[in-house]
Amino acid sequence: MRWGGLGEERLLAPPHDKEMKLRDKVAVIxxxxxxxxxxxxxALAAEGARIVIVDVNEAGAKDVADRIDKHGGQxxxxxxxxxxxxxxxxxxxxxVAQWGRLDVFFANAGVPQWKTDVEEVDEATFERIxxxxxxxxxxxxxxxxxxxxxxxxxxxxxxxxxxxxxxxxGGQIYAASKGAVVTLAKALALEVAPFGVRVVxxxxxxxxxxxxxxxxxxxxxxxxxxKRYEATVPLGRLNQPEDVARVAVFLASDDAAMIxxxxxxxxxxxxx
Numbered sequence: 422m423r424w425g426g427l428g429e430e431r432l433l434a435p436p437h438d439k440e441m442k443l444r445d446k447v448a449v450i451x452x453x454x455x456x457x458x459x460x461x462x463x464a465l466a467a468e469g470a471r472i473v474i475v476d477v478n479e480a481g482a483k484d485v486a487d488r489i490d491k492h493g494g495q496x497x498x499x500x501x502x503x504x505x506x507x508x509x510x511x512x513x514x515x516x517v518a519q520w521g522r523l524d525v526f527f528a529n530a531g532v533p534q535w536k537t538d539v540e541e542v543d544e545a546t547f548e549r550i551x552x553x554x555x556x557x558x559x560x561x562x563x564x565x566x567x568x569x570x571x572x573x574x575x576x577x578x579x580x581x582x583x584x585x586x587x588x589x590x591g592g593q594i595y596a597a598s599k600g601a602v603v604t605l606a607k608a609l610a611l612e613v614a615p616f617g618v619r620v621v622x623x624x625x626x627x628x629x630x631x632x633x634x635x636x637x638x639x640x641x642x643x644x645x646x647x648k649r650y651e652a653t654v655p656l657g658r659l660n661q662p663e664d665v666a667r668v669a670v671f672l673a674s675d676d677a678a679m680i681x682x683x684x685x686x687x688x689x690x691x692x693x
Contacts, residue, residue, distance in 0.1 A: 441467075441468045441469030442468040442469070442670060442673075442674040442675070442676065443465055443468040443469045443470040443524075443525075443670070443673060443674060444468070444469030444470075445469060445470075445471070446469070446470045446471070446522075446524035446525060446673075447470065447471050447472075447473070447516050447517075447519075447520045447521075447522050447523055447524050447525070448462075448465050448470045448471070448472050448473070448516075448524060448525035448526070448527060448673065449472075449473040449475060449512050449513060449516050449523065449525070449526045449527065449565065450462050450465070450472060450473070450474060450475060450525075450527040450529055451475045451476070451501070451503050451512070451527065451528055451529050451530040451557070451561060452475070452476060452503075452529040452530030452531060452580075453472075453474040453475055453476055453482060453485055453527075453529065454474065454476030454477075454478045454480075454481025454482040454484070454485055455476075455478070455481050455630065455631050456628065456630030456631055456632065456662050457529055457580060457625065457628060457630060457662045457665045457666065458474075458476070458527070458529040458530070459481075459485045459662065460661075460662030460663050460665065460666040461527060461529065461662075461665065461666040461669045461670075462474055462485055462489065462496065463485075463488075463489065463666070464663065464666035464667060464669065464670050465525070465666075465669065465670055465673065466489045466494035466495070466496060467494070468670055468674070470524075470525065470673075471494075471495040471496070471519075471520050472486070472489060472494070472495070472496040472497075473496070473497055473499060473512055473515055473516045473519075474486045474489075474496055474497065474498045474499065475498075475499050475501045475503070475512045475530070476498075476499075476500065476501070476530070477500065477501065477502050477503075477530075478500075479498070479500035482498035482499065482500060483498040485498070486498035495520075497515065497519060499511065499512050499515060503528075503530045503553060503557030503558075503560065503561065504552045504553055504556055504557050504560070505560070506560050506563065506564070509557075509560040509561050509563070509564040509565075510564045512564070513526070513564040513565050513568060517568060522572065523565060523568045523569060523572075523575060524569075524574065524575055524576065524673075525575065525576050525577075525578065525673045526561055526562075526564075526565035526569075526575070526576075526577050526578070527578040527579075527580075527669060527673075528557065528558040528561040528562070528577070528578065528579045528580065528602075529578075529579075529580040530553060530557055530580075531553060531554045531557075531580060531598075531632075532549060532550055532553045532554060532632075533595060533632045533635040533636055534546070534550055534591075534592050534593075534594050534595035534635070535591075535635055535638060536589075536590070536591030536592060536638040537591055538591060539593050542593075542594055546594065547594050550594045550595055550598050551594070551597075551598055551601075554595070554598035554599065554601075554602065555598050555601045555602060555605075558579055558602045558605060559605065561577075562577060562605075562609055565577060566609070566612075566613055566618065569613065569616065569618045570613060570616040570618060573616050573617045573618075574617055574618065575617075575618045575619070576618070576619045576620075576621070576672065576673050576677075577606075577609065577613075577618065577619070577620045577621075578620075578621055578622075578623060578669055578672055578673065579602050579603075579605070579606050579620070579621070579622045579623065580622075580623055580625070580665075581599045581602050581603045581606070581622040581623060581624045581684065582595070582596075582599040582624055582625060583624050583625065583626045583686060583688045583691050583692050584596040584599050584600075585599035585600040585602075585603045585622075585624060585684075586603075586624060586684070586686070586692045587691065587692045591638070592636075599624075602622060603622045603624070603684050606620050606621060606622035606682065606684070607620075607682045610681040610682030611682065614681060614682075619672075619677070619678075619680065619681035620681055620682060621672050621677075621680055621681060621682070621683050621684075621685060622683070622684045622685070623665060623668055623669065623672070623685050623687060624684055624685065624686045624687065624688065624692070625660050625664070625665045625687045625688065626654055626659060626660055626686075626687070626688035626689055626691040627650055627659045627660070628659060628660035628661070628662060628664070628665060629659060629660065629661055629662065630662060633659075634646075636650075637649075637650060647659075653691060654688070654689040654690065654691050655689055655690030655691070655693065656689030656690055657689070658689065659689075660687060660688075660689070664687055665687050668685060668687050672685065
């Protein structure tokens with residue numbers, strides 16, 4: 422499993438003449454201590470962005486921030502629970518206090534669901550998934566979008582899922598949570614468009630992250646489960662975190678200036 426991958430490799434590479442897509446911009450990324458969030462932190466940093474690494478796992482957040490700093494980027498780590506309004510606000514406030522601006526908020530933190538028939542799902546599981554995957558995104562928007570509206574610029578990204586479009590059996594609560602944030606992205610995009618702010622939902626297929634075994638209903642990934650999942654993807658493989666990170670860089674940049682309210686599928690054809 423690669424958390425840094427190509428983004429970290431670019432940070433390690435010698436300086437190049439190519440213009441960085443995100444030079445001097447400031448990004449907050451939640452769930453950035455591992456997986457898609459960590460890969461996106463490296464990728465955005467490699468394009469010149471300064472990053473606030475937010476994760477409930479303080480050690481993971483600090484590790485990613487330290488690796489970015491070590492390779493010449495700029496990052497700070499914050500331990501935070503995205504289900505708490507104060508923690509989301511603290512992350513935004515820290516970005517503005519540290520670097521004077523906020524250009525990107527990537528609401529990436531999420532939790533999975535073990536394959537479970539609906540009658541077997543308890544209320545605590547429902548509440549946890551909805552709190553992190555939906556409330557966490559909403560609270561991030563409440564904290565970040567006023568700053569972006571004031572400055573009349575910014576991009577709010579959300580990690581949704583192909584489960585919002587083409588659910589798998591036994592993951593009904595997870596699918597509902599991701600469907601909710603896809604619709605939230607569209608509603609927010611309309612709300613903030615007059616201020617020059619964009620909102621986009623990214624929908625990855627299953628990705629090689631710490632969450633992957635849960636999606637396979639296994640304690641750890643094995644060849645049987647991996648082959649079964651890969652067979653459902655027309656391109657014949659699952660995402661690496663860097664696949665999603667590259668898309669996040671594009672959407673955060675001016676290259677995507679006319680993309681808002683969209684659902685961008687990073688799925689190897691899974692949703693066709």
